[in-house]
Structure formats: structure tokens, C-alpha cells
Amino acid sequence: METTLGRKPRLNRVEKKAQTRAAIVAAARRVFLARGFHAATLDDIAEEAGYTKGAVYSNFAGKDDLFLAVLGEHYAARAERYASLILGGDDVEDTYRAIAGVMLDAYRREPAWWPLVSDFSTHASRDPQLRERLRSTREAFLDALAGQVDDVCRRHGMRYALPARDVARGVGALMRGMVVEWAIDPARLDRGTFEEMVAAYLRGLAVPPPERSTA
Amino acid sequence: METTLGRKPRLNRVEKKAQTRAAIVAAARRVFLARGFHAATLDDIAEEAGYTKGAVYSNFAGKDDLFLAVLGEHYAARAERYASLILGGDDVEDTYRAIAGVMLDAYRREPAWWPLVSDFSTHASRDPQLRERLRSTREAFLDALAGQVDDVCRRHGMRYALPARDVARGVGALMRGMVVEWAIDPARLDRGTFEEMVAAYLRGLAVPPPERSTA
């Protein structure tokens, strides 16, 4: 005796397929994170989802297409969360460190995510069509981040020497690069150091330089 | 009638093996750059070098070991070149832009190099022994870069908020991250933008902030 909010025993074909697709994407995310893009196999993913490889091919064009689906969901969820996360205090420096902190926390939660995207990017860059799909997926995500940068500018009455989108791209690049360092040598992962790096980049990009003697 | 400086017709075993090894490393570099770490095969490499796969295994423990040899040679050559390259003018800003320029030129010359190292890093991070070998190889290279940072400090009578090694690590990270962006969307490769990013990072990291009214 379940309400309509509970698991419906009867699903039509469209609903059932959507459910299967979602299960595969969720399973793919886990397997990709656990094994990396190259080492993750469609067998692993199908089994993790409780289906066979055929089910994957019934829902996706192939491994690349499946990964793009995982990536799209990830970015959508991230953009939503970011939208209300980086508020910070009255000091811009606090906001800068908060930005670094949010990224670092995400990394600590899923350290394999960033290398995963890096590997897929290298892979995708060798196939024009795939590269274009990845590009547009990422660019949509960068829109959200650029919006955050604009918010920071508005709140603190300032501007940067580069377009908001490039400001965000740089922060992401710094993070992505440091993730490689941390992968090689986890001992280098230091919150204070990374906060200082991000803050320095944004501080140095601000124009005119922020005056500390405002308050 | 060649002098002793010419190609010696007679090579003893040690010399001949060293020659083979060098040829394989050089061929490996080309094939890795052309196809990427995962897609490059030992068959490709051996053929490119003019040997069979057995010759590779006679000189290296395997694919990973061979890549580390390529990496070691690259870093050695780079460290040497850097040592006399980033001189810059009287303005620190010029030096910052020169640093960005040197990296960008290297990228333009061999765009596949950075993704190659990123992919190998992800790969190596999954094997403790391999990761340690990569770590020490990289750390040696970072020593050279840290030396460059110290030179800049000495020349301009300044210091940074982070140890020289981390300053360098951050610049490298920014570059590595942007390379991923450029791989996805080559149109984003813009000299001015990247110079501004690197300059902003270093400018923001300087303590106390550089005074423009010195001259």
C-alpha cells in the first residue's frame, strides 16, 4: 500500500527506460571514479548497474557518449550548488579563500573526479566531434561559474583584468593542475597553500588593486 | 676518413647498447607525442626506432619505465634551458610575461607534451612504486624551477607568500590546467590572456605588493 510518491509497481516503457538509463549513468560514475576512464570497462559498468552491456548500447552510443552523460549530470548538479555557496564575508579575501575551500572539499570528497575529466579531455581532443560535444558541455558549466565571478564583482564593487569567463577558467585551471601534483604527491595537498594560490591569482587579477584601508 | 669526433665504425657492446637505448628513447618520445600515452604501442615505438619490441625490453623494464626515461631526458633538457632563459627587464611584470611566453612557446612547439604528462600522472598515481619514481623525477625538475623563482626574487628584491617551490608549482599547475582548456577549445589559446593569468598569480603572490612608482 504505497502512495503515488512511493515506488510505482507499474512503469510504462518510457519510464522504465529512463530508470534504466539513470541507473547506468549512476553506475558509470562510480566505476569511472573507481577505475579511471581508460580502465573502466562497459562490463564493469553494466554489472554495477545490474544490466548487461547491451542495455548500455540501448541507451548510449558507446563509452564516450556515456561519459558525456555522466559529465553533463555532474556539471548540472555542480552549477546548481555553486549558485548559492560562495557568499563570503565583507572582505574579498574571505571570498577567495572560500572559493578555494569549496573546490578543495569537492576534491577531498571525490579525488578521482578531476583526473577523470583530464583524461577524458585528452582522449576527446583527438576526435573533432567528441571534442565539440565536450566543449559545449564545459562551456555551459563555465557560464555558471562566470555568473559567480560577476556576483563577486558586484558585491565588492570591483572588476577584473579579464572577462569573467576567463577569470573562472583560470581558477579551474589552477585547481586542475594542482590535482595532478596531489596525485603524484599527496603530501603536497595543503589547504593554506592552495587558498593562497587561488587568492593570489584573483587578487592579482583585480583592477584596480583592492585597497585594504577601505574599512 | 673521419676524425675521432665522427661516427665511429667500431662500437663495443656498452657503447652500442647505449646507442640503441638512446634511439629507443628518442623514438618513444615521438610516438608518445603523436599518439598519446595510452594509444602509443611498444610495436610503434620499436619500429620507429628501427628495432623490435625485444630490444625495448632489453633496455627497459616495460612501457612505464620507458616513459620515465623520456620524461627524465625532457626535464633535464628543460631545466638546462630555463636556467638562462628567463632574464627579463627591470620591471617584474616583464619577467612574469616572459615566463608565460616561454611556456606558451613550448606548448606551441609540442602541444601534445603536457597532456601526455597529465595522462601518465593519472596512470602512475594508481601504482605506488611508479608514483614514487614519477614524484622524485618531477621534484628534481621543480628544484630547477624553484631556483628560477629565487633568481627573480633576488633580482627584484622581493619575496613571495609561498616557498619558491610552491610558487613554481602553481605556475606549472596554471599552465597544465589551461592546456586542458586549449585541448578542448583551441580558440581559447590567447597569448595576452595567459600572460595576464600568470602575471596576476605572481603579482598577487608577491609580498609586499610591488610598487609601480619605483622608477
Next chain:
DNA sequence: TGTACATCAGTGAACGCGCGTTCACTGATGTAC
């Protein structure tokens, strides 16, 4: 200088293995009447 033996860099072929993709098929769901 010459001979007999030892070494070992590089050969060539096979091994062992697993992956992404395809495809004929099935049986539950959907549709037409």
C-alpha cells in the same frame, strides 16, 4: 696471433588476456480494432 668458450643485445614468434562493439533474438509492453 690464434683458438675455444662465455656473454648478452637484439630477434621473432607466441602467449595470455580483455575490451568495445555488434547482432539475432526474446518477452514484456503498447496499439489497433
Next chain:
DNA sequence: TGTACATCAGTGAACGCGCGTTCACTGATGTAC
């Protein structure tokens, strides 16, 4: 409501392919005497 047929999500197995690694062997180089 019931029947006959159509659809298609997911199955299961095979296909096609290539890779990293191993290994018995060879023949040129090195060594001992």
C-alpha cells in the same frame, strides 16, 4: 473486454582486434689462455 499484431528495451554470445609481456634462440662481441 478481448484478440492479434507491432514495438523495442534489454539479453547473451560472439566478433574482431590489438596490446604488453615473455622466452628460447642467434650471432656478433668479449675474454681467457
